[in-house]
Amino acid sequence: MSEEKHCNHHFVVSRRGLPSTSVRLAGKEPVTVAFLGGSITEGAGASEADTYSWRALTGKYLQERFVDQKFRFINAGVGGTNSTLGAHRLQAHVLGQGRIDLLFVEFSVNDDSDREESIRGMEGIVRQCRRLSPSTDICFLYTAAEKNLSGSNPFNIAVHEEVAEHYELPSVNFAARVYAQTQAGQMEWTELAPDGYHPNDDGHALYASFLREYLETALVPDNTHLICESALSISPLEEQNYEYGNLLDFRGADHADGFELCELTPQDPLMNWRFGTEHLFTDSREAVFSFTVTGQNVGLLLLYGPDSGIFEYSFNGGPFSAVNLFDEWCPLAFRPIIAMFGVQKQRQELQVTVRITGEKDEQSKGTSLRILKLLYN
Missing domain, CATH: 3.40.50.1110 (SGNH hydrolase)
Known part of the structure; x- marks a missing residue:
């Protein structure tokens, strides 16, 4: 030293x-x-x-x-x-x-x-x-x-x-x-x-x-x-660190049934993001999104805003868990928010299935889900 x-x-x-x-x-x-x-x-x-x-x-x-x-x-x-x-x-x-x-x-x-x-x-x-x-x-x-x-x-x-x-x-x-x-x-x-x-x-x-x-x-x-x-x-302080963290295009998904390709307009309020806003959008409870990667963790980079709802995910075929990321900033503008689905002790094949619940925060104007990028490590 x-x-x-x-x-x-x-x-x-x-x-x-x-x-x-x-x-x-x-x-x-x-x-x-x-x-x-x-x-x-x-x-x-x-x-x-x-x-x-x-x-x-x-x-x-x-x-x-x-x-x-x-x-x-x-x-x-x-x-x-x-x-x-x-x-x-x-x-x-x-x-x-x-x-x-x-x-x-x-x-x-x-x-x-x-x-x-x-x-x-x-x-x-x-x-x-x-x-x-x-x-x-x-x-x-x-x-x-x-x-x-x-x-x-x-x-x-x-x-x-x-x-x-x-x-x-x-x-x-x-x-x-x-x-x-x-x-x-x-x-x-x-x-x-x-x-x-x-x-x-x-x-x-x-x-x-x-x-x-x-x-x-x-x-x-x-x-x-x-x-x-x-x-x-040098040995890592935390074995599950994000040394191999990366973003994947949502086009790498296995399935995106019921989602449509969208982009925010100049009239849509946007904060904390200077990059492209092309994303997958759905407000249908029939829609299903799934993807598979190999790594230690997996997640989504979402575009949350005034019409975002509560979604749920299944990790490696397990039961679905609901996620509500709506907060006090969402009514004001769209912005990027990450959802992480757990860190594994070892690298392995990880599969995630995502769908909306049709439920929403009382302040939200809708139940939609917008996917910007896939996260993996």
């Missing part, structure tokens, strides 16, 4: 740093930086996400600091999503875009209190990236929310730090820095993030300044000798 370097007190843990990116910069080679996370990474709260978000400001800083360098930046932030979906969409939204030199990962706000699931997601991202793109540097970022602003070690950040420590990845703790400054009377967080989560332009600028301080020392020629050990030579 390499010696840890702490700077800015406990706000940054450098570990092995960003050696591959430093090598690329030293050699004047093109550099691609990807940002994987939730709405804060996507740029929510900023007046113009591609100009004033911490993500955009970080890109601007890098381009200005290395003025003769060719950079490419990938926005892989999807609002309201956690590291479970992050691991499953890593190939489609990041690794499938060509060579990636530096990957920032931000999910500490959106991951919930399920420790094992959080590790499965974050470790899955790391191991999948190391397997498919071993030269990519990875850096974890921890953003601020009420649950992450405490003097103790907040749960979600502590869990992510387990993964960062295990794989010797650098981490930058925005939340701890914000907490320290609020305790010192230097700021009021709600002035920078009125809803407690999404920074305004000043909040995004503050995040960008925290990251910039780390990058000032991390991206230097002295770091180029710290070649990363392959994550695959």
Whole structure:
């Protein structure tokens, strides 16, 4: 285990740093930086996400600091999503875009209190990236929310730090820095993030300044000798992690009887999704959807909204279980929601059958089901 370097007190843990990116910069080679996370990474709260978000400001800083360098930046932030979906969409939204030199990962706000699931997601991202793109540097970022602003070690950040420590990845703790400054009377967080989560332009600028301080020392020629050990030579923290997580097109289904191909119109309200909305739709209780994969887990990426109902699934021929994913956001707009159907101890053939129940939440306008993608690991 390499010696840890702490700077800015406990706000940054450098570990092995960003050696591959430093090598690329030293050699004047093109550099691609990807940002994987939730709405804060996507740029929510900023007046113009591609100009004033911490993500955009970080890109601007890098381009200005290395003025003769060719950079490419990938926005892989999807609002309201956690590291479970992050691991499953890593190939489609990041690794499938060509060579990636530096990957920032931000999910500490959106991951919930399920420790094992959080590790499965974050470790899955790391191991999948190391397997498919071993030269990519990875850096974890921890953003601020009420649950992450405490003097103790907040749960979600502590869990992510387990993964960062295990794989010797650098981490930058925005939340701890914000907490320290609020305790010192230097700021009021709600002035920078009125809803407690999404920074305004000043909040995004503050995040960008925290990251910039780390990058000032991390991206230097002295770091180029710290070649990363392959994550695959390190035993996993969680055997059922999502290292092989991926998205499949719904056309890979065995049966889609009673479903029709649909796409949202420009008039349909949509949130947290900048990608294609082509999906399978049904509101018929006679409709049946089934698919088979080989892996350790299986699930669906659904498009839930004002007319979504309660569906049920059967796993490997077992009894049907009802799922109601309708929540307070559904009446406002369509958005992606994942439904996971259990994690198995070993890889095996997994078959799922899905149908609607004809029942709905009292706030819903319908009983429909919309399938965007299939999930498997």
